[in-house]
Amino acid sequence: MKSVTQDHAEDALVRAAQKGSVQAFTELARLHQEKIYHAVFGLTRSHTDADDLTQESFMTAYRSLKRFRRKCSFYTWLYRIAINLTLNHLKRAKKERGNKLLDERVALAGDPGGDVSSPERASLNNELQMKIRDALDALPLAYRAAFNLVVTEGMTHGQAAYILGCSENTVSWRIHKARKMLQASLKPYLEEEKIAL
Amino acid sequence: MRCKKVQKWTSDRIDGVLSSRRERTLRAHLESCASCRDYSARLNKLQAEAANPEGPRLSPEYWREFGGRLERKLSSVDKERTPSAPLFLRWRWGFVAAGSVVLCALAVRFAFFRPQKLGDVYPLSQGETLARIDQEVSTDPGLANLFDQAILDSIEEAVQGKWGIGPLELGEDPLFLESLTDEEIKICAAEILKEMKS
Numbered sequence: 001m002k003s004v005t006q007d008h009a010e011d012a013l014v015r016a017a018q019k020g021s022v023q024a025f026t027e028l029a030r031l032h033q034e035k036i037y038h039a040v041f042g043l044t045r046s047h048t049d050a051d052d053l054t055q056e057s058f059m060t061a062y063r064s065l066k067r068f069r070r071k072c073s074f075y076t077w078l079y080r081i082a083i084n085l086t087l088n089h090l091k092r093a094k095k096e097r098g099n100k101l102l103d104e105r106v107a108l109a110g111d112p113g114g115d116v117s118s119p120e121r122a123s124l125n126n127e128l129q130m131k132i133r134d135a136l137d138a139l140p141l142a143y144r145a146a147f148n149l150v151v152t153e154g155m156t157h158g159q160a161a162y163i164l165g166c167s168e169n170t171v172s173w174r175i176h177k178a179r180k181m182l183q184a185s186l187k188p189y190l191e192e193e194k195i196a197l
Numbered sequence: 198m199r200c201k202k203v204q205k206w207t208s209d210r211i212d213g214v215l216s217s218r219r220e221r222t223l224r225a226h227l228e229s230c231a232s233c234r235d236y237s238a239r240l241n242k243l244q245a246e247a248a249n250p251e252g253p254r255l256s257p258e259y260w261r262e263f264g265g266r267l268e269r270k271l272s273s274v275d276k277e278r279t280p281s282a283p284l285f286l287r288w289r290w291g292f293v294a295a296g297s298v299v300l301c302a303l304a305v306r307f308a309f310f311r312p313q314k315l316g317d318v319y320p321l322s323q324g325e326t327l328a329r330i331d332q333e334v335s336t337d338p339g340l341a342n343l344f345d346q347a348i349l350d351s352i353e354e355a356v357q358g359k360w361g362i363g364p365l366e367l368g369e370d371p372l373f374l375e376s377l378t379d380e381e382i383k384i385c386a387a388e389i390l391k392e393m394k395s
Contacts, residue, residue: 022268022271022272025271026264026267026268026271029264029267030260030264033260033263033264033267034255034260037255041253047253051263054263055263055266055267055270058267058271059267059270059271059274062271062274063274128246129246129249132243132246132247136247147247150212151244151247151248152247152248154248156212156214157212157214172205172208172209172212172214173205175208175212176204176205176208176209179208179211179240179243180204180208182243182247183236183239183240183243186239186243187239190238190239190242190243191235191239
């Protein structure tokens with residue numbers, strides 16, 4: 001949770017960046033780069049794509065900064081840009097490369113940019129987590145995006161609706177459908193865990 | 198209560214958007230429906246697993262390099278940007294400026310170059326003046342003759358372009374009926390001249 005001081009500091013940085021300060025914008029980028037990267041990575045599962053799209057998101061935000069009217073927080077606005085770019089990228093990639101993205105995902109552990117520590121490796125090796133990830137990747141893009149924003153990123157339905165450009169009810173239904181599909185495909189694993197508990 | 202509806206409500210409850218009234222109804226249903234209880238348990242388990250953010254932990258060196266790369270790109274964007282147009286050339290201000298110029302030009306035009314009125318060219322105006330002249334001429338035959346002569350001279354001068362204002366459009370002469378054409382006026386003038394000479 002951000003403090004009021006942080007909000008003021010961020011607002012000052014946004015104003016300075018809107019006046020053309022590259023330094024102020026770089027500082028804003030530094031504040032949000034990891035969160036944006038992880039949100040994008042959650043959808044692409046590829047370090048290269050996540051890196052490129054995060055950079056592109058910041059560049060797009062910088063170019064359209066004068067159009068930012070502060071109706072929402074800078075982070076939400078930035079997030080919207082990143083998610084839209086990612087969804088467009090995935091749609092394009094799906095058309096161009098079919099299921100190649102699923103193969104790229106395999107290269108994650110050996111990615112040169114990623115220092116995958118042992119707990120992370122343990123997490124990735126967790127069977128249920130792997131199964132959830134596979135099942136998530138098999139979901140339609142709209143369901144996956146809504147699920148990631150609300151469940152993984154912890155956003156409210158309202159924030160997710162703003163980012164995805166749809167109503168809160170639509171977000172609610174998409175998440176419900178996503179959960180229903182996930183639990184159906186993961187039923188044996190979820191029940192197995194339950195028995196084990 | 199339909200179990201399909203319960204499934205949707207279970208999802209909403211996990212996200213914290215279910216109303217308290219529906220939550221009570223949901224709880225009551227779960228107590229009596231084993232299938233929905235299992236569904237709810239699976240969703241809770243799924244939520245607990247999926248909510249853990251996963252992804253590579255990237256080193257501080259990576260983020261430094263990422264920031265440097267971004268800064269270089271931002272700087273190049275700044276260099277590519279064309280300088281903004283001067284204030285007076287921006288479109289809103291351009292319209293205002295153009296409007297002001299047009300207004301000034303019109304003001305100057307009407308202040309210093311007013312078109313000449315007929316009264317400025319002819320000492321006698323129509324209406325009351327003509328009525329007064331008519332009254333005076335009718336009582337004094339000598340004055341009537343002089344006046345006729347003056348009119349004829351004036352017509353001759355006008356036709357010959359001696360007034361220095363170009364050939365006169367006789368149709369505009371206030372001393373004659375406006376419905377007459379230039380040709381008719383010329384004919385009238387010729388007839389009057391003939392009469393005078395004879």
